[in-house]
Amino acid sequence: MxxxxxxxxxxxxxxxxxxxxxxxxxxxxxxxxxxxxxxxxxxxxPDKTVLPVVAAARKRWPDAHILRIDPDEQTVQRDGDGYWVRAWVRVDAAGLADVGAAPIDRYVRAVAALPEITRQVLLADFLGHEDFTTIAARLGITTTEVEQHIADALAAIAQALDQA
Known part of the structure; x- marks a missing residue:
């Protein structure tokens, strides 16, 4: 549980x-x-102390309009040499109603337009056969960079899907 x-x-x-x-x-x-x-x-x-990793996540993404970390969040999970911090991802309501061929085409184009390393990281993560540490080692980058590439990719895809 x-x-x-x-x-x-x-x-x-x-x-x-x-x-x-x-x-x-x-x-x-x-x-x-x-x-x-x-x-x-x-x-x-509620514990008023803020876990350092939660504070770092809040500091790193304060203006990310698609991501929110609740002020009272106290749950983190260690993963390799990083942490998972619980957060909310914003989904545009108009984008939810638009589930046809056009969003799929925009998604494919958005993935294709990603920088090569970002696309490699994203696809490796989507396949689910490797954790962040393994992906980082294989590509010669840090796990923090893996996280950043995934965040960048998701933001670019979300922006592409939100465009009509």
């Missing part, structure tokens, strides 16, 4: 305990849900 799913389960349990405040616990009928709810509440309380 992912950290996100575990937190969602704890929120649901806390909601249940708040709806049934005197709910007795199965193993010890003398105990009520108050103590357990307080522990869950304390665990779920």
């Amino acid at each position: 992912s950290d996100h799913d575990a937190r969602a389960l704890l929120v649901e349990a806390l909601d249940f305990f708040n709806d049934h405040p005197c709910f007795s616990l199965r193993r010890d009928r003398r105990r009520t849900s108050y103590e357990l709810a307080a522990r869950i509440d304390a665990f779920l309380a």
Whole structure:
């Protein structure tokens, strides 16, 4: 179970305990849900400290109009010599309704127009057979550069798809 799913389960349990405040616990009928709810509440309380990797991601992409990292995000996942930071990707609503041949043609042209190294990184990532570290080693670049090439490619493709 992912950290996100575990937190969602704890929120649901806390909601249940708040709806049934005197709910007795199965193993010890003398105990009520108050103590357990307080522990869950304390665990779920937002941590005001910002993880350094989250702060770096926010600093790196403050003006990326297609990417947002929530202010309260505390979940990161280590991957090789990098980290995954949870974020939102913005999708233009008009682009969602436009699912015909034209967007596919724009997508193909956008990928073809990418710089060679960026296209190689993007396609290697899409194939899914290599992680960022392997892609970086094979192409003689850093994993940070791999991440940047993927971000650049996705931004270029998104921009091409948004154009009518």
